[in-house]
Amino acid sequence: MNAIEAKTPKPVMGLYDRPMWESISARAMRLQRCRACSAWQYPPGPSCPQCLSCELEWTEVSGRGKILSWVVFHRQYLPAYPAPYNSIAVRLAEGPTMITNLEGAMPGADSIGRDVRLVYVTMPDGMVLPRFELAD
């Protein structure tokens, strides 16, 4: 099976995940933000981990972040991700950390701390994923 035929693994859709994935499909990713203390949170949940308020609102992120860590896989684990492919940990400007992929280049020795920006990638099967590219 090649990447064109491969299905992108579907998101794990927990109780609180649907609004985030709908915003990603609309290419305007939203995460939960606490109305009481303004803290952002990811992954989505029922209440704010900072102040325990249940008053959360879905708010669009800036799309800015920095690479915290990275790895390049040289073995294929999923049909939709032929090797080599990368995973990166991005600290969003809003605070939460996401595990995602770097577009346009493989990460390397100078990647930690690099500024990245959010891009939306349409996979061959039509699924839209949030990924990042170098911003500088």
Ligand SMILES: [Zn+2]
């Ligand atoms: Zn809060």
